[in-house]
Amino acid sequence: MSTTALGMPTVRHGVGNIFEFEPFPEYAEKELKNEQLRANLGFATHKIRDKRAAVINELPDWQDLRTAGSMIKQKVMANLDTYLQEFEKNFTAKGGHVHWARDANEANEIALRLIREQGVTEVNKIKSMATAETGLNEFLEEHGISAIETDLAEEIVQLGEDRPSHILVPAIHRNRTEIRDIFRKKIEGVNPDLSDDPAELAEASRFRLREKFLTNKVAISGVNFGIAETGTMTIVESEGNGRMCLTLPETLITFMGIEKILPTTQDYEVFLQLLPRSSTGERMNPYTSMWTGVTPGDGPQNLHVILMDNGRTAALADQVGRQALHCIRCSACMNVCPVYERAGGHAYGSTYPGPIGAILTPQLGGIEEQYNSTLPFASSLCGACYEACPVKINIPDVLVHLRGKAVDLEKAQGEFEGGKKDRHIQMDAMMFGAKTLFTSGKLLSLATRGLPASRLITGRSHKISKLPGIVGGWTDYRDIPEPPKSSFRNDWKKERGEAPKRVGGERVDLQALIAANQGKLAEAHAKAEAANPIVKEAK
Template sequence: MSATFIGMPGNFPKNAEKAVQDSQLRFNLRKATHTIRDKRAEVVGELPDWGELRAAGKAIKDDVLHNLDRYLIQLEEAVTRAGGTVHWARDAAEANRIVTDLVKATGETEVVKVKSMATQEIGLNEALAAHGIAAYETDLAELIVQLGDDFPSHILVPAIHRNRSEIREIFLDKMPGVSRDLTDDPPALTEAARLHLRDRFLRSKVAISGANFMVAETGTLVVLESEGNGRMCLSLPETLISVVGIEKLLPSWRDLEVFLQLLPRSSTGERMNPYTSMWTGAVEGQEFHLVLLDNGRTDVLADEVGRQALRCIRCSACLNVCPVYERAGGHAYGSVYPGPIGAILTPQLRGMTTDLDASLPFASSLCGACYDVCPVAIDIPEVLVDLRAKAPHAAAERAAMKVAGWVLDDHERLATAQRAATRLRRFVPKKGLPGPMSAWTDTRDVPEIPEESFRDWWERAGRSASAEER
């Protein structure tokens, strides 16, 4: 059973400090993120109308959010009309209870799962286990994470932190009946997973999924995937239960023409992912339940700046370009949502009451690469800065920032402070500064303090100086 992030100790800087020293992790992440970011850039570059698609995607999602009540009701009617049953869950506990009861009603004790962020967010596997129901992840990366009793570290590629030899070890250790001759060749590892899951797919009676999109107009649910495990789970079992965040809506069928271009290219860096399944209500004799999940989303919606995070379509392009994610890895974020989007989503969904959650808005250099690649134009730096204003600050930092503000409020005070620094310039060491400033000097020299500030030079000589007179 994979572990849950909830209640994880530590904070981002501490977690990241360990991660940056892990050479294997650094190597794995660098290779993977650079590969996928190049692929994305290539297929996005192919479309002359990417900017227009992005603008449409942003606006469609904003329309969804601003009229969410109306679209949710429309969706519920459409799904019900098509033979599905719609359930509503205020929080994780309620969603887990609904799903557990639905599975129990089938009499089954095993379910297969399609990779889903929402069910990870609510810790569904653990909740089912507590009721004697075993949930089997079927996505290859999720399987690696689950067998390794590990945490996912990426939205799209949850086992991105593992390399082939580590995966081979996990399979040899935890996969029943696997050949002892298993090599670390990716096709061989993939074949082992195929054989491991084949029977389970054919005999499972209940499947649990999420969804990438729900179309309010038609009641259609959409799942994008690559391996075919999604198709297996969505079409073979007798009962399908989908747990989906309330923000995953699109208003109309037509809107898929935008998102089926934005998502695959941003996510896997392909013109189209291998498989996309769409279904409306109960099809081919299947029983279908849709669980609509709030779990903090309506609180995020109430924040005028922060609500843009709910436009997210979980493509993970922001993770793949983020220099911080590339070096710290996904686990440092302590959430199923790592990377830049996690840094704005997690503190909004969970609040900033723990040390970890309060540190997330600061887990960014505000370089803006995430905003540039976001297919729905979430201004992640803007939300980070907004959250930083709401985050708790240490007393010493508050005091220092107040003093700095006071000095900078007035140019005379600033000049006085500069002259004091100038007088002390010979006593400021290049390295080994005390206290919090050691965070700078541990790895960087301190710049030399000049003999005179610019403003003093200007007063003394600059105002009247000719170009040559320096």
């Protein structure tokens, strides 16, 4: 049999809510002015952060678990085609229906068709990132179908006609009083004197949702993991509203990104330890649902899964960037991120905010689209996200990798579409100037002889308080100290002259010294405690 080469399929990026529509720095600037938002975010992120740290510190094998999680995900990505087909076979064999969607639009269309087949105009929804990514609620609304969010925080966002700003706590930007006001205005028949007591707020929500659970016959969900060897779907959640959605309706339609596969049930064990601790800071989440096909007389009898690509294959094609697909949506990275903590989730534009969003959004939607190229720069590269990630996604490395792509793209296009050209020209010029100096010690020596001249700018205040152009961002918030009279290299040359470069002889065995000094750090630490004990941190 002869074979015909069909060539490589073209990279197809996704559509939906995976775009930054405004440059991140400009969006962030607006959000930073919202004092209430910053206070809410600071309070909430620090609270979850502390809770997470406490439950992680009690596990002696946490680092091993992270490694296991990372390795399982690497295996999945390396064999994704095989696992997806295995999953399809097993899910179908147990009475479920599998649909394949190349992008968000196709996924939404499939869901609409399945809902219409049931002849309903209202469906219940369990909290799901995949349907937020496809913009399903808005799409259904346009086609005359109301999707009722049943997760408390998603309900707050939906009733407030707002956008989620966090993947685990979508209403993290709202405080209790704001929530009370939304409920008073939007829940029919609610007590007009509703207080901001959390128990009362939860009761008001329960009152509204209970009726929806008992009457709506179709529910839509996302999924945390799909297990290939059994065709089992799993969802972990806190409120039990998800359990209601998964068990009460006749029809259940699940959106699943193709990267959500796990090979075996045994692999699930690793993630059940990693996920709750990393996301809510709990040892175990309150509700863990697993469903395998249709069980006659029990639970949904009409079972569907929509396997969605929407840019995931494009991400998979990038050897460095593909690790973003390992994400289990725990949100630990955003909870520890100093940029997210201040700018908030909306500034990232996409359904996926924070550090993971900054590497996922440009890969799913395309770095050349809209202002996605500004996202990889929205980080100080402090590395807190990598340290927190339960599956060891090296977010800072991927951010830097994508910055390279953004710069290459800019060079190829001359400018970003709709971008601010002048800024890039200044940046290019600065980088060119620095490169010229940094590729020659001699030039740098000559250039730093000009340091005394810069003291003319600093004048009597001995500092620089205002700079023009892009570096003006520095002096908006800080001074620059007066430069020294002379650089170190020029002083050294003057005082010490040239030492011989080559002296020959045996090199000291550094590794032997390090091995001999192995206990020294503990010793230094003990001596530091004795000399200057840390009684408590300054509060």
